[in-house]
Amino acid sequence: xxxxxxxxxxxxxxxxxxxxxxxxLHVLAVDxxxxxxxxxxxxxxxxxxxxxxxxxxxxxLQYLGLDGNHSSVGFEDLKINLIMTDYxxxxxxxxxxxxxxxxxxxxREIPVVIMSSENILPRIDRCLEEGAExxxxxxxxxxxxxxxxxxxxxxxxxxxxxxxxxxxxxANDIYxxxxxxxx
Amino acid sequence: xxxxxxxxQMQYRNYTVSLYQQGFLDDQFTExxxxxxxASPDFVAEVLSLFFEDCVKLIGNMAxxxxxxxxxxxxxxxxxxxxxxxxxxxVGAKRVKGLCVTFKEYCEANNYEGCVRCLQQVDIEYKxxxxxxxxxxxxxxxxxxxxxxxxxxDIN
Numbered sequence: 001x002x003x004x005x006x007x008x009x010x011x012x013x014x015x016x017x018x019x020x021x022x023x024x025l026h027v028l029a030v031d032x033x034x035x036x037x038x039x040x041x042x043x044x045x046x047x048x049x050x051x052x053x054x055x056x057x058x059x060x061l062q063y064l065g066l067d068g069n070h071s072s073v074g075f076e077d078l079k080i081n082l083i084m085t086d087y088x089x090x091x092x093x094x095x096x097x098x099x100x101x102x103x104x105x106x107x108r109e110i111p112v113v114i115m116s117s118e119n120i121l122p123r124i125d126r127c128l129e130e131g132a133e134x135x136x137x138x139x140x141x142x143x144x145x146x147x148x149x150x151x152x153x154x155x156x157x158x159x160x161x162x163x164x165x166x167x168x169x170x171a172n173d174i175y176x177x178x179x180x181x182x183x
Numbered sequence: 184x185x186x187x188x189x190x191x192q193m194q195y196r197n198y199t200v201s202l203y204q205q206g207f208l209d210d211q212f213t214e215x216x217x218x219x220x221x222a223s224p225d226f227v228a229e230v231l232s233l234f235f236e237d238c239v240k241l242i243g244n245m246a247x248x249x250x251x252x253x254x255x256x257x258x259x260x261x262x263x264x265x266x267x268x269x270x271x272x273x274v275g276a277k278r279v280k281g282l283c284v285t286f287k288e289y290c291e292a293n294n295y296e297g298c299v300r301c302l303q304q305v306d307i308e309y310k311x312x313x314x315x316x317x318x319x320x321x322x323x324x325x326x327x328x329x330x331x332x333x334x335x336x337d338i339n
Contacts, residue, residue, distance in 0.1 A: 033237075033266065033269055033270055033273070034233050034236075034237060035230060035233050035234050035237055035269075035270035035273050035274060036269065036270065036273050038229065038230050038233055039215075039218075039230060039273050039274075042218045042223070042226060042230075043218065046218055046220075088265075117268070117269045117272060138269065138272065138273065139211050139214070139272055139273045141214065142214065142217060142218070
């Protein structure tokens, strides 16, 4: 009986939350402005996030392996917890980038935040309707990032707790069965 | 030594406050300073340096776009103005940003003279800010060299 109750047998290794190291959210930031890239990178570092910054939507897709030049091999281990993108970028906009991300099975669950210097209501609505986690007006504030981070960590913590609770119920269930079978 | 530090710190405080009062800088610059710490002591200077490089590049673009003999592509000028507006906003360069707002309106109105005037003003304004900030950074260096700490300046 004791043998079966060892945690390893219950497959706790399946990590469906990104709570490997809770403090280090990995954020992919996309912006064509060099000043804004420097700024957002610092904002995120100060907020204890791991940051990858790229200068275009195309580069972001390359980074994620969604540019059609790769198979999905090698990108499953890429742990991104949040994507923050500027809206107005030459070539592909942040909105179009988000649509591509939402179309991919690998990355559609990753929250996407859109940043813009322009407070255009129809634009904001469209982004939120398309599934944006949030829409931030530039310049982005430290408080905005902290708020995002806290809400993501909370969501992760909730998901993690739910998983642990389920596992506990499973473990109790098995225990009861074994007890009844008098093993 | 302490008297010198105190004097430099007071100079620094007054100078910084005047930059805000005269409209060179706004709250966003304060936000930038919040992001600077002992681990990244030159962050503000680095961002501003990138901003001034951006100014040179974008103003160059605007000048070229306005220099077309024949029809001027105002949307091209406007695109560069939009970018400059964005980056000036991000660093708290209040006067430059304000000029960009006006500049953008002239672009949308296809007003050539207005655009040329704005271009000249934007060029003057970013250079003025650059000089002012250089003086501010120099004061910081002097304080540190005199053995003091750069004070946090409360604008409000």
